[in-house]
Amino acid sequence: MITAGTNSRIKRLVQLNQKAKIRRQEDVFVAEGVRMFLEAPLSKIREVYVSESFRGGDLCAQKLESTGYEVVEDSLFKKISDTCTPQGILCVTGQFHYRQEQLLRKKNPLLLLLENIQDPGNLGTMFRTAEAAGADGIIMSRDTVDVYNPKVIRSTMGSIFRMPFFYAQDLRETAAFLRRSGVRVYAAHLGGKRFYTEAAYLEGAAFLIGNEGNGLLEETVRAADQILRIPMEGEVESLNAAVSAAVLLYEASRQRRQTGNGAKGK
């Protein structure tokens, strides 16, 4: 059992929670909580830590037998946890390295292209929603918040383990590449002339979503095939970024379900 606060492994775990640079150097991230532990692919789990008083049920016990684990004193576990009320289990997990082709494997892919999203909760929610709506991948601009930030991981509710993604060197070049590959790129923008419900998303489609405060950069909007607007009544000036993504993805999902194109919802 790890008991001393000066234990170098404790210090390292705290750093892994706090610093994207350290996570990148070690090529890992921290996934915390029972659900995340259970959903993490066995092949990706590098280390598991449980608190002294952790009781996780049969499924956990079974998986812990395969992974092995280290017990940490309760008060120390609080230090390495990113939450106020830790569930008492976390795992150090290998980062994912998807290649662009992996996001384009399916015939008519449905993609999210995110520019400079800053709120961890928003980014995580977009992963969760994208998986639910049947999307095939998420491509992020380099200035988007680190996907391995513990708050992002938590709000993905496990989708981080299943939704392919990568950071694009240049999101506009990626958009151009997608267009050449037959994927239509749509920019969600207040200046759009057409409503998002007036386009058909039955073939490959990618939605560009911009930063929470400023929306998409003008040059990114120009990189799209078409500019779409989500109609807003009242005096609302914009929607939350994760809400915009949800409305667009579920409209695509609705159209695809109606025509029998794309996977069926469970």
Next chain:
Amino acid sequence: MITAGTNSRIKRLVQLNQKAKIRRQEDVFVAEGVRMFLEAPLSKIREVYVSESFRGGDLCAQKLESTGYEVVEDSLFKKISDTCTPQGILCVTGQFHYRQEQLLRKKNPLLLLLENIQDPGNLGTMFRTAEAAGADGIIMSRDTVDVYNPKVIRSTMGSIFRMPFFYAQDLRETAAFLRRSGVRVYAAHLGGKRFYTEAAYLEGAAFLIGNEGNGLLEETVRAADQILRIPMEGEVESLNAAVSAAVLLYEASRQRRQTGNGAKGK
């Protein structure tokens, strides 16, 4: 200028940010930031505080002339602010007291019924999305987070000033009342047999959305006319509550726009 940290008004402002009970007793809440100040109805603003170094532009200056204001030392302003980087302006605003009838004024109202929503960001986002989608009101169960919590207020992005709402003594009774009034009540629930895209929302419609972790109570589901499911692919078990609300409200908005029923998006 207010300079002493012991100033009783400073103490009171801190309490107004922190305690629902104090807000209720005084029948006010704190709305912070330039945007909130500009969008707050003049008739509702009771007091305005600006930091020593606040520079707000012409619109602010103009409105400040009508409201009057008190200057607060910069370091003290940080204390009364609920954000890490305060914009330097906040106003104490009267609470709203809508009556049920006010939410049912329009012919085919579109409503949200929220049960035990706990995340302030989710609740605020639902206000913002509801206004954008053309909803007529939000009815909350008594155990929903306080709508005047500063984090809720901030995430409404001003919709708090425009979207009618109230806390129901008993949400199930309210659902029954709505049904008697000709509003169809739909429960968003994983157990629903029909997809949400298979119902028509052209007449009065109310969407029941449940708590983030547990969804709707079974007895609340039974209070609905119909149980609807938002299809989910992959291994996603549920959607974020604000995302569910957005998907449902924008489907209603899409249908209404298509048939020319309800208001047009701007």
